[in-house]
Structure formats: structure tokens, C-alpha cells
Amino acid sequence: MMRIAFVLLTLAYGGIATAQELRGHGGPVRAAAVSADGAVALTGSFDQSAILWDLARGSAIKVLRFHQGAVNAAVAVNGLGFATGGEDGRIALWRGDAPEPAKVIEGHKGPVAALAISPEGQHLASASWDGTVRVTALADDSARVLEGHQGPVNGVAFAPGGMVVSSGYDASLRLWPADGGAPLIVTTPVPLNGVVTASDGEIAVAAADGGLRLFGPDGAQRAEIAVGETPLIALAISPDGATIAAGGLRGQVALIDRRTRTIRATLVGPGLPVWSLAFLPDGRQLLSGGADRLVRRWNAVTGEHVGAVVPRAGEDALAAFRGERGAEVFRACAACHTLTPADGNRAGPTLHGIFGRRIATAPNYAYSDALKGMDIVWSKESVAKLFEIGPNAYTPGTKMPEQTIGSAEDRQALVDWLEKVTQ
Template sequence: MRLAALSLAAALACVLPAKGQDMIGHGGPVGALDLGADVLLSGGFDTRAILWDRDNATARNITRFHEGNVTAVALLEQGQFATAGQDGRIAIWNEEGRAPVFATDAGISAVASLAVSDDGAFIAAGFWDGRVQVLELGRAELTEQTAHSDRVTGLGFLPSGDLVTVGGDLRLARWGRNMELQARIDLPDLPNGLAITQGRIAVIFADGALRLFSDMGDLLPERFLTDRPLVALAATNADVAAGAIDGTVWLLTGADLSQRQMFAAAQGPVWALALDGQQVFTSGNDGAIRRWSLADGRALGGAPAEVAQEYTDDSRGAEIWQSCAVCHSLSPDDHRRAGPSLHGIFGTPIASQTGYDYSSALRDLDIVWTKRTVAELFEYGPEAYTPGSRMPEQRIGDSADRQALVEFLDRAAQ
């Protein structure tokens, strides 16, 4: 029996057209975004990077390569993209690739951020131990430099090709093509991110300020936006977006940081931002990527928090299901999420739902989904029970909770 929708808003969320929807698919916080002409790339705490069709809000490619969080992402030329992670690795992918075409070895420190040069020839990675690596993409050659005595909290390429970095040592540094130091200045507070706008350096700080610096580090306009730490930043030549730990987003002009709009994007932190001339994309703890109007800060997509409560019967199993609903639907026609629909799952072989591109490893498994096998999946975890799955690693330790979930699915997924 299909259960009633929790509210009219939740019901409407199920039938909204895909175009303009928010993007629902990660199984946890999303901390990295990059925006292209027709795609958006996201990286999450669920170890996955997702390449989205930005208009239809559908996943073109879902990768799971890194051990731990995907901490940074970047779109490259010729349809390629880059991911970096908690494992210290940088991976280069083709748009439809299931494995990277190039990857660095696992490192001793997590990657904090990525940046691509304007000519597309270089990609730079900043690490938590203060190192910076610059990869020349055409030759797959790495240059490494210890840039800061504490973690690198942001980096970006100037139009000249020089690299700018900021770090937990409260310093900003400019580096030449061969990573020779050009300039270094002290900063007034802890920097939490960096972006380039109109050839100048925008930096967000833990004291709630957004400051502009010249390409040589001279302080230009600064704006104290909040008394909360700013934790996310994105910029184009015309606009700058900054996000705070409390979910507030400010839209400002790139020229003088005059405020255009301010809106509440989430009930928790905004961990990542991306923007173009018309839209702003935000991500936070709930695994959803929301879109907003750059002109007036108006929400443009559906409401992911309501979609996650599409089905409920106020049981313990329904409560546990809310975490599953970030990636899965119980509707047979909902293919917008990162995982397959679970409608009619019991009695079907693994990797057999229509409308979803399963991994080859999953197709080779001999499992039929029953109450017992679904409970075992969450007892042992996807890594052990369904190796090769793109499902983020998660377990339900309490046997009563596992039973409550499968009983809910037995009622709701028919």
C-alpha cells in the first residue's frame, strides 16, 4: 500500500518538472561544487563525486574512488573533471568514465581545495599540511611546495598564471609558475576560502569579513557581513557569493562588494557555493544542492527537505527512512536521485530496477532483496555485503532499527 504524503507541499515536490529542480543525490553533507555551462560537479562526505546535468538535475556520472570525503572538485576542458579527497589523492576523469584517467598516489594529508588556471593547463591542490601541488595536465607532471606552516584554506590562479594561496598560518602568498615566492603578507584573521574576481583576490574570514586584495596583496574594500564565520565563497568577474556557518548567503558585486541580496539558504552551514550570471547553487549538511536566483535571492528549485519526507507513517522505520530518502525514492517513476527507486524492491534481484545505471560489480552479485537481505545489508555495510556498490558506507547497529526499516519498506515500497 502506498502511504499518504506528509503534506501538500511534499506531494507537489514529487510532481515538479525536472528542469530547474534542486539536486538530490548525496548521502551526506556536500562540501565542494563547481559550475559549468551545462553541468554542475559536486563532492560529498559520502565519498562520491556527482556530475549533474544542471538543467534537468539528473546525474550524468557518479564516481566513487576516494577513501573518505571528496573534499574538492573542478571542471576541466574537453569534458574532463577533477576530484580530490581526504585520502590526499587528485584524480582526473573523462565525463563518462568509471575510473580516473590519471590519479596521484595516496598522500599523508587531505586535499583542502582545487583551482584551475585560466588557460586550463594547470590544476593546483592545497593540502591540510600546508603543501601545494601544481599538476601540469598535458604532461601529468607535479610541482610541490610547502606554502604555509598550517593548512591551506584556499587558492586560486590570477589571470597572469600566478597562484595565490591563503592558509591557517594567517598569511596570503603569491607564487610564480615554478612555485617561486613572489609576495607574502600577514592577514588579520583566519582565512576560510579564496576566489578570484576581476583579477583581484577575494578572501572570506572567520571573523565574518569578506576582504578584497590586489594581485600583490594590498587591502582593497572589505565588508563585515556577520559575526559568524564565513565558510563558503564563489566568484565570477561580476559577482561574489559568500556563505556563513549559520546558512546565510550574501550576493555582492565584484567591483566594490556592495550587497545585492541576502537570504537564508539552509538551517545549517553552507559548505559550498557556485554561481554564474543567473543562478547561485548552495550545498550543506542535508546532501541537497539548491538553486537560487542571482537577481533577487529567490529559491528556484524544489524543496529537498520535503521530498525526503515523501512517505511517512510516523513509525520508527519511517524515521530511519529519512536518511535513505536523500538518495532513494519509493516512487516507480522518480529517477532524479543518485540511487535507484526502491519501489517494489522485495522479491527482485539486485541491480534489476529499470531506469538506473548500476555498476558492473553490482550486476554480477547473486542477491535477491528480501527483508532478511536488506537487514543484512545494513548489518554488515555495503562495502562488505555489496562490494563495488556506489552506495556510501553506512550501517544500522541496532537490530530493532534494522527490523523497523524493513517493515516500513514492506509497507511503503509496494
């Protein structure tokens, strides 16, 4: 699978984000989930990170780094926090803003594409490109493995009565009974992506032809709604089941009234394509994540942008340096790196005392083995070189997402400023 590297927590060097945007990810926002109380969201990205967001303040609480590859899926886990699924085939359970997962679930042999939590919160279902669905009991990590899809499984959901529903690239929708019996297999004309279910048992599935297909719990197709002409790749259903949001490859997001089977609003302006959608608990607001690396907040009734969401990672530690070019360039790094010994390490090591320090020697930071064997001492010249040619070329094997600064003037401003503030 082609791996795409992007900048982590990129802020436009010269710009200020508009109010409805959460900026932070360095790659397309692949996954989104919202806590049951609507206070916190978690998003995952192709940049290999997840970010916890305080939705009331519009600020990043914590950058979570664990997966070796894209974070493809996220779900709120009742009373426990969130779960993420990655390209590495692993599932991580996060409690609060702890920097490390509380639990890691393994077993898949391919990327995890989707996650779902059972209504009682005791089982986690995961869909994978290894062709299987796994239903894991969170109490003891025992797993029921559902096999039969002929290719990647792209979607999974729980239906009433404990039934599990899965959708796959093999153009099949499979309804797995809770008692472990053989699944009901529904064949469609085109490959399928995400799937969601309503409390009355109705199933909605996103298709590669741009259509949203609705099925009953008996597998009978009830309706087909044309959303676009390109694949639908993001799907969410409001908690009350009244509205389905469907996002596609060209950036269209349709808000569909499930009762009338009509599109009542279309969101204008999401990044192309739209990879992730998540409703807030009231069902009146929606988060979208797209290829433009932004998380956007919407009124799910009118389709308008909403909320005074201020895109900052907590308090602005760089406010005292407003107007200094080096500080503005550093904003792309501020969520992962601190500047003072009191602030310590984050997703990346502290930069306090970086000049004159040998690579991979900052105290109490878990460096990759590849960096530990390198013979680099950080200087203004070597830091500038890092951002000129990128981490993958200058420090092969690093966990740092790919990032370059194309302007020589910006690179010089950054290292001059770092020399001043990291001593």
C-alpha cells in the same frame, strides 16, 4: 581527522523534493563545479561520492565513486570534464560519465581541500592540509610544489599572469609568482579559508571571523566586508567578476557587489552550514551545497530560488511501484543499485538474484577485500539486519556509506518488496 559516514543518495522516505532542490547526496555537499557550457554540474560530498547532474533536467547522470573519504573539492577542467580532490589526498580527473577516473594525480600527504584550473586549462593547482600547494601540468603530470604555509592550506586560485594565490589556517595569504620566486606573504588576524580571484587581479578571501577581505595583486588590503559572525567556509566569484558569493557556518550566503563593496542580497534557506558554491556561466544563477545534503539553485541577482529542477536519477524506474512502501524505502538505494540483469552494476552491485547469493559474488563488480572474506548469504533476515545495525557494524570494511532504517516496518516492507522484484 574525524570521519563522518552518511547515507548515499538519500531521498526522504515519505516526501517529495521541492523544485529547486537536487537531492542525492547522503552527506553534506562539500564541493560544487559547473561545466563551461552550463549544462552539467558535479558535486562532491562527505558521503565519499561525486554526482554528475544534468542541470536542464535536474537529474543525476552518474554517481562517481573513487575517493576513500570525503570529496572536498571539484573544478571543471576545460575540454576534459571535471577534477575532484579528496580526503585521501588524491585528485581524480573524470571524462564524461565514465565510471572510473581518466587520470589520478597523487603526491599530497594530506586531504585535498581546494582545486583551481589555470585560465589556459593546462595546469591544475591543489591546496592540501599537508601544508603545500601543488601545481600540476596536466600534459605530463609534472608538479611544482609550493611550500611555506604553517598548517592546512584551505584555498587556492590562479591570478592573471600565472600567479598562484593560496590561503591557509596559518592566517596567511601567499602570492606565488609564476617565475618560481619567493611568495609575497600577507598576514591577517584570523585563519583563512577559500580564495578566489578576478580577471583584474583583485583577490577575495574568506576569513574565520565571518569577514570577506579584498586584496590587490600587490597584496595590499582594499576592503573588508562583514558577512557574519561565524567563519566563512564557501566562496565563489561570477565569471564576469562582478559578484562574489560567500557562505558561512550558520548558513548565511551573501551576494556581494564587488564594485560597490556591498551585500546586495542574502540567500534564505540554505542548509547549515553552507559548504560549497558555484556560479553558472551566465553569472545569474548559483548553486549551493550544504549540511542538509541538498544542492540548491538560486537567482544570483535577486537571491530567490529558481528553476524547475526535478530531483530524479534519470527515468523513474520505480514509477510502476508507486504507492508500495517497499519501493519508496528503496529510493534511497536506487542510484547505486539496479534490480534487473539488463541494468547491471552501478556504484553498487546489482540486486538481481540477491536472495540466496553469497556476499561479494555478484558478477563483474569490484568488491572490497574485507567483504570477500565474509561468510554471509543474503536472505530477507540478513538484509534486514544490515539496515538495522548499519553496514559498518554488519559488514566491516565495506565501501557502502553508513545507512540504517530505524523503522522495523520499513525494513520488512523493503525486504518483502525486494524479494518480489529481484527474482
